[in-house]
Amino acid sequence: QVVEWSNDERLQLWSRGEFNLDLSENNEYFDLLPFRRLGPVSRVRNSILRHQQSPNCDSNGFCLDQIRGGSQSVENNKEIESKIEELGGRFGADFLVAVERNKRDHEEDCKKSCELYYCVTANTPLVPVEDILGPTTIKSYSMGPVPPEDFADSFGYPLDNIKVTETKPLFSAAEATSVIEKAENEGVDKNEFKSGKYQLAGDWLQNLPETRAWFNQQLETIFFPLLAHLFPEIISSPSVIRAHSVSLLKYNASHPRTDVHIDNGILAMTLAMTPSAQYTGGGTYFEHMGVENILPMDVGHATLRPGSVRHGGHRVKEGDRYVLGAFLLLEDRVEHVRRLKNRGSELRRVPDLDGASKHFEWALALNPMCTTCLKDWAEILHTQKKFAEAEEKIRAALHLLEYKDSDALFTLGVLLSEQGRDDESIQAYQQSVEINAEDAELCYNLGVKLGAKGLVKEEMQMYAKATKANPKFGGAWLNWGTVLAESGNIDDAELMFLKALQCEQEVASKAMMNLGLIYITQGNALAQGGNLEGAMKAALSAAKYIDQGKAMLDQVASYNKADSMILKFIGQYRPLRLKAYQLLGQLHAGQGNMAKCEAEFRAATKSFPEDIMAWKLLQRILQVQGKTEELKSSFMTVPSQQRAPTRLAIMSQEKTEHILKHANDCVHGVCAFDEVSELVAMLRGHQKELSVWVEAVKKITKALEKVKEEDGQTKFEKPFELSSAFSS
Numbered sequence: 001q002v003v004e005w006s007n008d009e010r011l012q013l014w015s016r017g018e019f020n021l022d023l024s025e026n027n028e029y030f031d032l033l034p035f036r037r038l039g040p041v042s043r044v045r046n047s048i049l050r051h052q053q054s055p056n057c058d059s060n061g062f063c064l065d066q067i068r069g070g071s072q073s074v075e076n077n078k079e080i081e082s083k084i085e086e087l088g089g090r091f092g093a094d095f096l097v098a099v100e101r102n103k104r105d106h107e108e109d110c111k112k113s114c115e116l117y118y119c120v121t122a123n124t125p126l127v128p129v130e131d132i133l134g135p136t137t138i139k140s141y142s143m144g145p146v147p148p149e150d151f152a153d154s155f156g157y158p159l160d161n162i163k164v165t166e167t168k169p170l171f172s173a174a175e176a177t178s179v180i181e182k183a184e185n186e187g188v189d190k191n192e193f194k195s196g197k198y199q200l201a202g203d204w205l206q207n208l209p210e211t212r213a214w215f216n217q218q219l220e221t222i223f224f225p226l227l228a229h230l231f232p233e234i235i236s237s238p239s240v241i242r243a244h245s246v247s248l249l250k251y252n253a254s255h256p257r258t259d260v261h262i263d264n265g266i267l268a269m270t271l272a273m274t275p276s277a278q279y280t281g282g283g284t285y286f287e288h289m290g291v292e293n294i295l296p297m298d299v300g301h302a303t304l305r306p307g308s309v310r311h312g313g314h315r316v317k318e319g320d321r322y323v324l325g326a327f328l329l330l331e332d333r334v335e336h337v338r339r340l341k342n343r344g345s346e347l348r349r350v351p352d353l354d355g356a357s358k359h360f361e362w363a364l365a366l367n368p369m370c371t372t373c374l375k376d377w378a379e380i381l382h383t384q385k386k387f388a389e390a391e392e393k394i395r396a397a398l399h400l401l402e403y404k405d406s407d408a409l410f411t412l413g414v415l416l417s418e419q420g421r422d423d424e425s426i427q428a429y430q431q432s433v434e435i436n437a438e439d440a441e442l443c444y445n446l447g448v449k450l451g452a453k454g455l456v457k458e459e460m461q462m463y464a465k466a467t468k469a470n471p472k473f474g475g476a477w478l479n480w481g482t483v484l485a486e487s488g489n490i491d492d493a494e495l496m497f498l499k500a501l502q503c504e505q506e507v508a509s510k511a512m513m514n515l516g517l518i519y520i521t522q523g524n525a526l527a528q529g530g531n532l533e534g535a536m537k538a539a540l541s542a543a544k545y546i547d548q549g550k551a552m553l554d555q556v557a558s559y560n561k562a563d564s565m566i567l568k569f570i571g572q573y574r575p576l577r578l579k580a581y582q583l584l585g586q587l588h589a590g591q592g593n594m595a596k597c598e599a600e601f602r603a604a605t606k607s608f609p610e611d612i613m614a615w616k617l618l619q620r621i622l623q624v625q626g627k628t629e630e631l632k633s634s635f636m637t638v639p640s641q642q643r644a645p646t647r648l649a650i651m652s653q654e655k656t657e658h659i660l661k662h663a664n665d666c667v668h669g670v671c672a673f674d675e676v677s678e679l680v681a682m683l684r685g686h687q688k689e690l691s692v693w694v695e696a697v698k699k700i701t702k703a704l705e706k707v708k709e710e711d712g713q714t715k716f717e718k719p720f721e722l723s724s725a726f727s728s
């Protein structure tokens, strides 16, 4: 049925919405939209029609004598070559070498593809696309604001390049089930698959030979002819299509989603391998369509699109969802932009940051709209602490993506934070969270920033989001607990630190120290309220966690020595542990058990023989018990630098003046030689005595100052903001 729309409205729909792709050329939509895109399409179609008459060509326009390129790719390749020549003049030999390498790599990848995956051969009978589709219909969607990274001119405008099959599936549910069964026998679900921040199950098809055999058959009988039919402006013939990275992915509640990403090929397709009824959530998320427009795809259906569309597998809440994803190359078109960018990313990992930057600059010269180039380059500039330049690049990418890229907004937030622009940083993080609240690092960073502004409630909300997105995100539990403890909510803080115990070793060790402080605080409060038993339990827990935490921290420090935060936590061990000894001893004393109290304080002096506070505790309990003998001898055991010299032999001022006068006379020869020797010996002895005292005073002052310092340090420490790499 014909809908009455103006061209403007139609265009609006094209660039944002969806519409049915009608296969016949004589319909309303072709009449209404005589835009640029139709040029290439009809040109290719005309050439197909012409070729169909030739004896070497079949009904798809695939001609054996024309394997290298239809008119389009030849024309477009010429344009690219002349652009490359021009840029060679500007960037020099390095650039041209890189371009040649692209061609070699491309050839190599295409060759490898045909070893693993179906490639059209001269004797392949090609099925007409009408027979393949039958009653299956196809819906087209806009690919968003940014054209494909390579061959944007060929794709043309408007970019209605996401094609989704509908109505009758391309293969049946039963067939899909048997494929998955085979794949599971091949161990597909035993393997982990990483997609940026998220973990999935799944494997490459090169590791799943039986699944691959099925897939190859699908390529031959369905997908190659269909792709050539759907993207005639870019695919000169089914014979140039190469499948290159193909994987079977499994989502479930514990491995729920992918990052938002782009696929590594000029075209890509996703096949739905599980009936929708078998899972909740899921579907393909396209960033430009928003989270409220998840594309559902039932089993047997497929999405075919340019690789550079930003998309992801949406969160699966329940059940299993399998999809098969394939990236595609075209033998007669080298993707210089994608390849330069990928090499830039590789060089970044080396790291060869200058080499990497150059590659991004080159890729952008070929295509100024390469958003991943801009983002990766921004990351490099960030590492080089060129914050303003990095900001410029990331903002350029965000502008192209209409500020919808949550990861780029995160990077912008970090960059602004580095420049001390906290309010703007918070704003960027908040925008990012609005798009993706499932990014644990992002929520954590925003939390830290809000906390620094004193917005404690908002800060905690972010830690709640971060830990919901990733329950193993220890830093968020740790900070959340700290905020609660600082606001006096010790009981809830305890819960958060207990959660942090379940996270990685470093976080767990810090959580243990914090729990130590929590239980000391609780123990003291309970003791004051008269609950000695409860207090005792708390004090014992405190001691246990502090000791365990210290052992773990030492281990962490052994391979992470430079981390000042770890050292800070280690520095808390002595004051915290002493507090635990003190509380335990006092509780024993409070219960009238002086012997146990004494044992506790004695243990304190054993653990920290250099610490005056431990000795003071022991001396006090000895005194209380009237153990004067030991009390006296204990002074001998107190660390030497903290003990007073045993003999007080300082002379009075009067005596000193008298001796000095006498010595002065001797200097002027008024006394006997014996007298002089005697005086020298006496003064030497005196000098020694005094210097021992001066040393002792110096040392004890230093020790006292250290105690004072550490005492002020038994508080909860919060880690810093995180910055993380892109996952593009």
Ligand SMILES: O=C(O)CCC(=O)C(=O)O
Binding pocket: 258, 263, 268, 269, 270, 271, 283, 284, 285, 311, 312, 313, 314, 323, 324, 325, 326
């Ligand atoms: O799960 C999906 O729908 C998308 C998976 C994906 O990223 C892909 O097939 O390239």
Ligand SMILES: [Fe+2]
Binding pocket: 261, 262, 263, 311, 312, 325
């Ligand atoms: Fe993908």
